[in-house]
Amino acid sequence: MKQEIMDRFITYVKVDTQSDGSSDTTPSTEGQWTLANMLVEELKTIGMEEVTVDENGYVMATLPSNSDKEIPVIGFLAHVDTATDFTGTNVKPQIVENYDGETIILNKDLHIELSPNDFPSLKEYKGHTLITTDGTTLLGADNKAGIAEIMTAMKYLIEHQEIKHGKIRVAFTPDEEIGRGPHKFNVAAFGAKYAYTMDGGPLGELEYESFNAASARIRILGKNIHPGSAKNKMVNAAKIAMELNGKLPVDEAPEHTEGYEGFYHLTGLKGDVEQTDMSYIIRDHDKELFQKRKDRMQEIVDELREKYGQDKLQLEMNDTYYNMKEKIEPVKEIVDLASQAMKKLNIEPNIKPIRGGTDGSQLSFMGLPTPNIFTGGENYHGRHEYISVDNMIKATQVIIELVQLFEQEA
Ligand SMILES: [Zn+2]
Secondary structure, eight states: OHHHHHHHHHHHHTSOOBOOTTOOSSSSSHHHHHHHHHHHHHHHHHTOEEEEEOTTOOEEEEEOOOSSSOOOOEEEEEEOOBOSSSOOTTOOOEEESSOOSSOEEEETTTTEEEOTTTOGGGGGGTTSOEEEOOSSSOOOHHHHHHHHHHHHHHHHHHHOTTSOOOOEEEEEESOTTTTOTTTTOOHHHHOOSEEEEEOOOSTTEEEOOOOEEEEEEEEEEOBOOOGGGOTTTOBOHHHHHHHHHHTSOTTSSGGGOOTTOOEEEEEEEEEOSSEEEEEEEEEESSHHHHHHHHHHHHHHHHHHHHHHOGGGEEEEEEEEEOOTHHHHGGGTHHHHHHHHHHHHTTOOOEEOOOSSOOHHHHHHHTTOOOOEEOOSEESTTSTTOEEEHHHHHHHHHHHHHHHHHHHHHO
16 A cells, blocks of 8 residues: 555645635636546546546545445545645655654755754654655645545555445545635535545544634725824824734734634734735634624724724624534534544544634535544645655555444444
C-alpha cells in the first residue's frame, strides 16, 4: 500500500489547485478542474461505479454494498483545492525515508529547514517516511492526503471483496479553503446518511465540534477639514476605528485564546481621516456566547453612531458557519464508530474542538452530519508543511475499519 499511496499523493500535489477567493466561478481556479478530471479517470480505473463530475467540478462515485444487511450509506470527502496563504505552484515534494529525528534541509540554496527546534512534534516521526516541500511552496497535504487515502481505501476494498461493507459514496470537492466547499454540494445527489471529511491533521485527530462563525465589515465615514481650521468640524474616521477596536476586550483575540475560548479578530484595517474600513471575524463554540459577541459588536457600533452621527458608521455582519456539534451530537454513534475504528488500529483518538471550521460545519447543517478525521499532515498552509506516509496508511486503514464497523453494527 505504501508505494501506491505515495505515488497517488505525489501525482496530486504536483497539480496546482490553489483556490482564489476573488474568482466568481466554481471551481474558483482552472487547476481544480485539471485534478477533478484526473480523479474521475482514476475512480473509473480502480473500478468505482456511478462516477460523475458536475458542472461545478464536484466529483462523486460509488462503491456498491457487498453485504445483505441494511446499512446506512456512508460518505467520505476530501477537497481538491489548496490554501490561499502560500503558493501552490510547482510543488516539488521531497521524500525522507526512515527519518532520523534531526533537522531536514528543505532548501540548501535558500537556507530553509524543517527543524525539531521549531516544530517539536517532528520528534514523534522518527523512523517514518516523511514527505516535505522544497521550501518554496506549500505541500498540499491539506487535502490531497485525504484524496489519496480515500482513493487507496476504495481500491483496497474493491480488491478485497471478503471485507463486507454497505454502499459507500465518495466526493472530491472544490474551494474548501475559501469557505465555499459545500455551497454547491448536492447533498441529495450524494445520497449518504453520514459522511466523514478526511481533512484533519496529525494521527488520531477526530473532530465534531467547530466554531460558530461570523464576519463583520465596518465602514466609517469621516470629514476631512484643513487641520488649521478643523475645530468642531473634523471627523477623523481612522480615530473612530481605533476607538471602536478599543471597546473590544483585549484578551478575547486569537493570540490570547485557546480551547473553547472565543474571540474577535481584526483581520483588516485600512483608511484615513475621510474613510476607514475594518473587517473582523467573530468566533465562539458556544451558540449563546456567539450571539452575545455579535450583539456586542452591534452595540459598539450603535454607541459610536450615537456619538458621531447615525450615518457615520455602516455595519455589515453575516454568519459564515455554525458549530456542527449541534447536528452531530444527536447521531454521536458516528463519532464513536470512528473512535472505535482507530482503537482497533491502536491509534489513540484525539477528540478536540476545531478552532475553525471544516466543510463538515456547513454540510452538517445541510442535512449531512460530517465529522472530520485525521490525514496525518502537519504545519498546513505553509512551506513547513509535511506528512508522514506511515500515518497516511493508518488513515486509509481507519476508513477500511470504519466501513466494516458500520456493516457489523447493522
Ligand atoms: Zn483542508
